[in-house]
Amino acid sequence: MDRGAGPSVRLKLTLSYAGFLMLAGALPLLAVAVFLLRSQRLGFAPDEVVISSPGSAYLRAFAPTAAAIMAFLLVFGLAGGWLLAGRMLAPLARITEATRLAAEGSLEHRIRLPGRTDEFRELADAFDTMLARLEEHVAGERRFAANASHELRTPLAISKALIDVARADPHRDTAELLDRLHAVNTRAIDLSEALLLLSRAGQRSFTRVPVDLSLLAEEAVETLLPLAERRGVALETSGEITPATGSRALLLQLTTNLVHNAIVHNLPADGTVLITTATRRSTAVLTVENTGERLTPDVVATLAEPFRRGTGRLRTGHQGTGLGLAIARTITEAHDGTLTLTPRPGGGLLATVELPLTI
Incomplete structure (x- = not known):
């Protein structure tokens, strides 16, 4: 949106400070003027001020002094307000410069504002x-x-x-x-x-409905059972009704991806995959645990990144897309949950999905 140029915030604050200072100075001067006028009318004014016309006497005796005081307050208010506003707005200038650099594509710049915590620091x-x-x-x-x-x-x-x-x-x-x-x-x-x-x-552009993770686990196992039998992997399921809320299609894809990954990255023969569902306090938990080659924590930390197939894992001959665990993590985060990957002491991987529990 194009907008016309206006006065700066520093100028506005300066004028505000100066205006407030002049108003604060004018009020006592006005009080003095009222006091003098009332004093003259009652006969208590100084002799040099008392003449035939009380009003003109006040103007001649008090107006020049009041004008000088107001002029001093104006100059002092403008100069002091300009310096004070500049000092107060200095952090804002640093924030503005950082914003400009970010808009130009420089995201590594940081403000790192020093000093104690205040509104600008926050x-x-x-x-x-x-x-x-x-x-x-x-x-x-x-x-x-x-x-x-x-x-x-x-x-x-x-x-x-x-x-x-x-x-x-x-x-x-x-x-x-x-x-x-x-x-x-x-x-x-x-x-x-x-x-x-x-x-x-x-994008989280899906409708949330009640979902039972235990039923999704059974459906994923039924779908992938032929693949497991061809590879000599035994699938085992256990657990209880585990209610959650989200997209049934996405949560089924999440479960299928975890089970599929556990099957294809397993032992060459006599491998096992254990799928468990349970509830823990306010959390619905799905775990997929499989046997396989020993994995280091450094390798496991990268498995959920896109196109990471786990360097050092068994060569199964399966050419996957490298997105299975990345999709699983994205779906989990889209449902306000967490996906934790942990290497098993005896080899293989333990994948734990925790989602908000539906009461």
Whole structure:
């Protein structure tokens, strides 16, 4: 919105200080004037002031002094008000400069306002906190965009290479080519759908309804049972009715992602996955625990980041999108919950989802 230029806040404060000072000085002068007029009428005025006309005597004797006092108050109020306003608004100038730098794209700048806590210090600290979170968010978005571009470019580059090979060798068997193209395109579609789901979950644009996490766990297990049987992984469920509130579709996706991750990143044979639901005080808890290779805390700390497949984990031959746990964390946060990943002492991973409990 375009607005015309107006007087600065410093000028407004200066005029306000000067006006208040002149008003404060005028009131006692007015009181003195009233006192002198009443004194003359009662015959108590000084001899040099008492003449034939009491009104003109007051004007000649008191008005010059009052005018000099008011002129002094005006100059003193303007000068003192200008200096005082500048000193009081100095922190605001630092905040304004930091805001201007942030608007230009420099998010690493911080105000770090010194001194004791006051309104300006609280505003500066809140602004620094906002800048830190915004810088972290922008950095995460940039990493996500770079990783997404890389992941999407890979299947496209493979498709192009397969097509180039087919064009160079017209007599090549097309059945194998079609199978490989189908697999590559399927992976690209899966990745695109995962990116869309991740974006929608982060926007929190969904209707909240009562949901039982125990039923979602059973549905996820039923869906993924064929995959678990092919990989020799045993699925076990236990727990009680666990009411929560949120999007049933997103919470089912969250549960499915955790169970799927536990299946594909498991032991080569005789692996297990335990899915448990429970209530703890005011929290609905879903845990997914699986056997597998030993994981370090540093590796586990990065697993929920987009496109992280867990360096050092078992090579299962499964080409996932690298977004399963990232989507799970985003869905959890969109439901005002927390997702905690913990390495199991004997190997594998423990994923714990805590959501607000529906009473």
